[in-house]
Amino acid sequence: MTSLLEGAKKLATRGTDIGARIEGLAEAAEAARGRLDDTLVRETEEVVERAAGRLRLSATHTVVGIAGATGSGKSSTFNALTGLELSAVGVRRPTTSWATACVWGSDGAEELLSWLGIPPRHQTTRDSMLDTRRESNALDGVVLLDLPDHDSTEVAHHLEVDRLVKLADMLVWVLDPQKYADAAIHDRYLAPLATHEGVMVVVLNHIDSVPVERRQSMLDDVRRLLDADGLPGVPVIGISAREGLGVDELKAEIGRRVSEKAATRTRLEADVRAAAARLEAAGGSGRTRALPAARVESMESALAEAAGVTTVVDAVERSTRLRAAAAAGWPVVSWTHRFRKDPLARLRLELGADAAALRGSRRAVPEANAVQRARVDNEVRALVDDVSTGLPQPWTESIRRASVARLPEIGDRLDAAVGSVDLDAARMPAWAGAVRALQWLLLLAAGVGLVWSVAAGLSGSLPDTVAVAGIALPLVLLIGGVALGVLLALGCRGLVAGTARSRAEAADRRLREAVSGVSTELVVRPVEAELAAYTRLRHGLDAAQR
Numbered sequence: 001m002t003s004l005l006e007g008a009k010k011l012a013t014r015g016t017d018i019g020a021r022i023e024g025l026a027e028a029a030e031a032a033r034g035r036l037d038d039t040l041v042r043e044t045e046e047v048v049e050r051a052a053g054r055l056r057l058s059a060t061h062t063v064v065g066i067a068g069a070t071g072s073g074k075s076s077t078f079n080a081l082t083g084l085e086l087s088a089v090g091v092r093r094p095t096t097s098w099a100t101a102c103v104w105g106s107d108g109a110e111e112l113l114s115w116l117g118i119p120p121r122h123q124t125t126r127d128s129m130l131d132t133r134r135e136s137n138a139l140d141g142v143v144l145l146d147l148p149d150h151d152s153t154e155v156a157h158h159l160e161v162d163r164l165v166k167l168a169d170m171l172v173w174v175l176d177p178q179k180y181a182d183a184a185i186h187d188r189y190l191a192p193l194a195t196h197e198g199v200m201v202v203v204l205n206h207i208d209s210v211p212v213e214r215r216q217s218m219l220d221d222v223r224r225l226l227d228a229d230g231l232p233g234v235p236v237i238g239i240s241a242r243e244g245l246g247v248d249e250l251k252a253e254i255g256r257r258v259s260e261k262a263a264t265r266t267r268l269e270a271d272v273r274a275a276a277a278r279l280e281a282a283g284g285s286g287r288t289r290a291l292p293a294a295r296v297e298s299m300e301s302a303l304a305e306a307a308g309v310t311t312v313v314d315a316v317e318r319s320t321r322l323r324a325a326a327a328a329g330w331p332v333v334s335w336t337h338r339f340r341k342d343p344l345a346r347l348r349l350e351l352g353a354d355a356a357a358l359r360g361s362r363r364a365v366p367e368a369n370a371v372q373r374a375r376v377d378n379e380v381r382a383l384v385d386d387v388s389t390g391l392p393q394p395w396t397e398s399i400r401r402a403s404v405a406r407l408p409e410i411g412d413r414l415d416a417a418v419g420s421v422d423l424d425a426a427r428m429p430a431w432a433g434a435v436r437a438l439q440w441l442l443l444l445a446a447g448v449g450l451v452w453s454v455a456a457g458l459s460g461s462l463p464d465t466v467a468v469a470g471i472a473l474p475l476v477l478l479i480g481g482v483a484l485g486v487l488l489a490l491g492c493r494g495l496v497a498g499t500a501r502s503r504a505e506a507a508d509r510r511l512r513e514a515v516s517g518v519s520t521e522l523v524v525r526p527v528e529a530e531l532a533a534y535t536r537l538r539h540g541l542d543a544a545q546r
Contacts, residue, residue, distance in 0.1 A: 024276075054167070076242060420514070
């Protein structure tokens, strides 16, 4: 978890609506990092940091920014609201890039002013000895900022205005009758803040310079422009800071919003929702999804084929059949099996006394041919298409990159995985050992019978030997040993086939598990990580926009 998300989770307001929204936006930004546009993600993180920082500061103060163009009477409006000559106006206006702050109620405001970046020399408190008036109670808890001119030729002024517009809880935009339709303020500030109409007031200053009969029509025209900017709910107030017209109405509007103690929360919620909307526009609103098990199984089947699992399983079955047949066969002829090459030995996969050394050498399973490689590529693409359908392009590309990033190493990894599987082909079944012992016992009996029969025949005593069912015992041993050995060998063919199939099935299961492990590490987990990130993005955006 990043420090940004950890910080959001530690908010004192965690568990509240605003805390949950900030935490959700932080989660969405973290999920989008490296997948969506870096600038957009960075801007989203800045919103999280600003919102979290503001919530840690004074909740009893509301930051109100007074913004406007050169000549709009912004500083005069600031002075009229404070009742003090704090900001120079007209030709006396300084060329500083700093804002001026006036605070009603200094308790708890120091840290807030520091966060706003207002130097002490540009701060004044109305509860200081400078303020001998008491009619300012309506603005108790206000931190009023006089911002630099947004259309100043000084770049530093632009940067300061842009910075503080993002930090203010409430914004008062001061327009001039001669330039109220200027695109500089509408296109750069007002229209982009269409989601923030709940924390804005527009003032048409110098209303005294407009003939009385034209004032309402001019205010209506400002209203029309604001509607076009997407700000139908923003109040428009006509004032004359110089003559005092409308100042009380503006002060009352600010005081009303401050007294409701909702401006800070409303501004932060608007910031969070706007950032979430931008992130959603880039990251999409498609449903979350998971990898279909059937698609993963189909891909793993293609990988198993490319890894030569079928070839190895067939070799295990034939090798087991060969070894078991040699163990259970009639010893007189079964020794010929040793001259037949073990199928596993051809693949360098036999597990005998040299198993450790053999596992370290390259196996001789044929490499995947073009058709098998094409099937693997097709299955990976089909898997990506299945899970990315309906997702936005950046996320589709992210999933595709994750799915193929490690494909170049998949051949060697499959080769190593198959070569490391214990095929359990060297261990003979218990029944084979018993049959082998019995076969040698029968062969010994037949040998004894043969020797005895030859010796008795040469000495002429064969008719006098002990008989079993009328047959001389030496002949019974000879014929019985041979006959039973042959019959036992024939009878064990079913066991040999069954054992071979069982060992082959077990080998197939182990090999496919090994292939599945490679598939999971190189393809499935990277894709699942992208899907999980998209799920976190959607979860975070839903929380931020709730």
